[in-house]
Amino acid sequence: MAKKEYVPLFETRKVKGRILFRCVAASIFLGICFIIMYRIRYFPVGGKAERWTWIGLFLSELWFSFYWLLTTVCRWNAVIRIPFIHRLSQRFGKELPGIDIFVCTADPLIEPPSLVVNTVLSMMAYDYPPEKLSVYLSDDGGSNLTFYAMLEAANFSKTWLPFCKKFQVESTSPEAYFRTASELVNVQEWLSVKKLYEDMKMRIETTIKLNQIPEYIQKQHKGFREWDFVLSKHDHQSILQILIDGRGTNAADIEGNPLPTLVYLAREKRPQYHHHFKAGSMNALIRVSSKITNAPIILNVDCDMYSNNSKTIKSSLCIFMDEEKGDEIGYVQFPQCFFNLTKNEIYGSSLRVMLQLEVLGFDANGGPSYMGSGCFHRRETLCGKKYEKNYKVDWKKINDKKVNESASFLEETCKVLASCTFEHNTPWGKEMGLKYGTPVEDVVTGMSIQCNGWKSIYLNPEREGFLGVAPITLLQNLVQHKRWVEGVLQLFFSRYCPLLYGHRKIPLKLQLIYSTHHLWAANCLATWYIVVVPCLCLLKGISLFPKV
Ligand SMILES: O=c1ccn([C@@H]2O[C@H](COP(=O)(O)OP(=O)(O)O[C@H]3O[C@H](CO)[C@@H](O)[C@H](O)[C@H]3O)[C@@H](O)[C@H]2O)c(=O)[nH]1
Numbered sequence: 143m144a145k146k147e148y149v150p151l152f153e154t155r156k157v158k159g160r161i162l163f164r165c166v167a168a169s170i171f172l173g174i175c176f177i178i179m180y181r182i183r184y185f186p187v188g189g190k191a192e193r194w195t196w197i198g199l200f201l202s203e204l205w206f207s208f209y210w211l212l213t214t215v216c217r218w219n220a221v222i223r224i225p226f227i228h229r230l231s232q233r234f235g236k237e238l239p240g241i242d243i244f245v246c247t248a249d250p251l252i253e254p255p256s257l258v259v260n261t262v263l264s265m266m267a268y269d270y271p272p273e274k275l276s277v278y279l280s281d282d283g284g285s286n287l288t289f290y291a292m293l294e295a296a297n298f299s300k301t302w303l304p305f306c307k308k309f310q311v312e313s314t315s316p317e318a319y320f321r322t323a324s325e326l327v328n329v330q331e332w333l334s335v336k337k338l339y340e341d342m343k344m345r346i347e348t349t350i351k352l353n354q355i356p357e358y359i360q361k362q363h364k365g366f367r368e369w370d371f372v373l374s375k376h377d378h379q380s381i382l383q384i385l386i387d388g389r390g391t392n393a394a395d396i397e398g399n400p401l402p403t404l405v406y407l408a409r410e411k412r413p414q415y416h417h418h419f420k421a422g423s424m425n426a427l428i429r430v431s432s433k434i435t436n437a438p439i440i441l442n443v444d445c446d447m448y449s450n451n452s453k454t455i456k457s458s459l460c461i462f463m464d465e466e467k468g469d470e471i472g473y474v475q476f477p478q479c480f481f482n483l484t485k486n487e488i489y490g491s492s493l494r495v496m497l498q499l500e501v502l503g504f505d506a507n508g509g510p511s512y513m514g515s516g517c518f519h520r521r522e523t524l525c526g527k528k529y530e531k532n533y534k535v536d537w538k539k540i541n542d543k544k545v546n547e548s549a550s551f552l553e554e555t556c557k558v559l560a561s562c563t564f565e566h567n568t569p570w571g572k573e574m575g576l577k578y579g580t581p582v583e584d585v586v587t588g589m590s591i592q593c594n595g596w597k598s599i600y601l602n603p604e605r606e607g608f609l610g611v612a613p614i615t616l617l618q619n620l621v622q623h624k625r626w627v628e629g630v631l632q633l634f635f636s637r638y639c640p641l642l643y644g645h646r647k648i649p650l651k652l653q654l655i656y657s658t659h660h661l662w663a664a665n666c667l668a669t670w671y672i673v674v675v676p677c678l679c680l681l682k683g684i685s686l687f688p689k690v
């Protein structure tokens with residue numbers, strides 16, 4: 143019998159325009175050689191000031207040449223990936239793995255609960271079997287307002303999910319959908335769902351304004367009683383509530399279809415214990431979810447990034463489940479795209495060069511870095527597992543293990559996993575989970591997964607997978623960029639320097655690509671020099687450039 147022919151679930155294509163890019167690069171290289179020759183040949187023999195400015199300029203130019211070389215190496219063999227979703231459905235039908243989605247929020251004032259609700263609803267409405275989907279919200283703000291908003295979301299999902307399914311709604315975030323949707327299929331139904339949404343939004347916003355939850359609502363859910371023991375945002379016990387238990391018979395939408403599981407978690411916070419920001423909350427979620435649903439694939443999003451494409455889970459599975467190349471993939475990263483960009487984008491908030499060019503080079507040489515949001519991980523990679531050659535996943539078996547405990551039992555027993563002391567003397571934050579001690583936990587965690595032998599893949603479908611809020615004012619941009627560049631520069635001088643930590647673990651080219659990013663801030667020295675010194679020289683009559 144002939145061996146069944148292998149049909150890939152995704153394809154890798156070279157980026158168009160490679161030859162042109164290489165020609166341009168070659169001409170720039172030639173130009174750089176001429177500059178270097180000129181600096182050496184015409185080294186001034188005269189005054190001291192002249193000589194030192196000349197040396198300074200030469201060093202700046204050498205730095206830029208080096209940096210250019212690094213970025214060119216990175217962009218040299220850029221690739222893109224194309225998933226074939228229809229093949230996935232044909233081959234696996236309903237036998238798809240479970241997906242745990244982690245949404246992180248930290249502050250109900252900066253990240254309003256109505257925004258979080260939209261993100262959560264958009265995730266619940268993925269085009270994916272709901273019984274295999276679970277959404278976990280980590281609330282580092284420990285706020286009963288966010289908890290209340292989640293209850294509202296759980297309730298509204300009963301109408302929203304069947305509506306999305308029936309009319310193939312895109313995007314599945316109600317706010318975004320009702321803001322942009324113009325075509326109507328069924329006006330009556332559209333209007334009634336819109337009204338339900340707006341009523342919910344108004345209730346949530348009024349509660350936020352009042353800053354307290356009415357008594358009669360508090361009586362509706364036992365979860366509110368937890369806040370009797372909350373001293374402050376920084377001082378409270380773990381709160382874990384399974385708002386929708388996907389296994390339960392009463393988890394059904396208005397049409398009787400199953401609903402995804404929805405879990406609210408506010409991990410324990412005590413002033414004397416460090417909480418490690420987002421990394422800490424992700425690690426608590428990894429542990430808690432392992433007891434409740436334990437899906438083999440984890441999707442992580444920031445609470446300000448809603449799903450804009452209901453096929454995203456399926457496209458990422460095309461990568462993980464490809465029989466030949468899928469088993470070595472540790473994570474699949476989607477770009478962070480934004481819906482609130484200003485017309486001229488004067489601060490470059492869309493990160494275009496990074497997300498549409500450089501990351502394609504990353505992908506060709508071992509894989510993109512983990513960017514914190516819009517990333518699908520194999521659960522094992524987050525738990526520190528090393529890739530072993532010939533590692534194979536049996537997707538049909540992977541979901542066999544069922545959790546039988548009741549929701550209230552799980553709520554009680556899993557709390558300890560989110561306590562402040564749980565991680566003491568364990569590898570969490572070091573060899574397991576997201577790494578602690580850096581403002582860019584995603585970059586280090588991604589690189590360490592790659593150092594454990596896994597590859598990663600970048601997917602950038604035509605319809606953006608996720609849309610979020612970009613910083614648009616100068617101040618917001620400065621704050622965010624300062625945090626990023628400082629964070630990665632610190633990494634370069636730490637034990638996580640890609641050239642040391644990645645030595646013999648990831649390809650040299652990938653080490654260099656990481657280094658380009660880490661050294662981005664270092665460009666400022668050469669930039670300052672080139673901007674300031676030649677102007678001063680002009681005043682002093684010192685000549686630094688060839689006469690034309
Ligand atoms: O103590 C905290 C602090 C933050 N967050 C959440 O972490 C996410 C990212 O934080 P934010 O302040 O919005 O940082 P950004 O600079 O916008 O985030 C980018 O950069 C971070 C560091 O590289 C990554 O963690 C993010 O995923 C990535 O989107 C948000 O959802 C927060 O709610 C927490 O859960 N707990």
Ligand SMILES: [Mn+2]
Binds near residue numbers: 444446
């Ligand atoms: Mn953010």
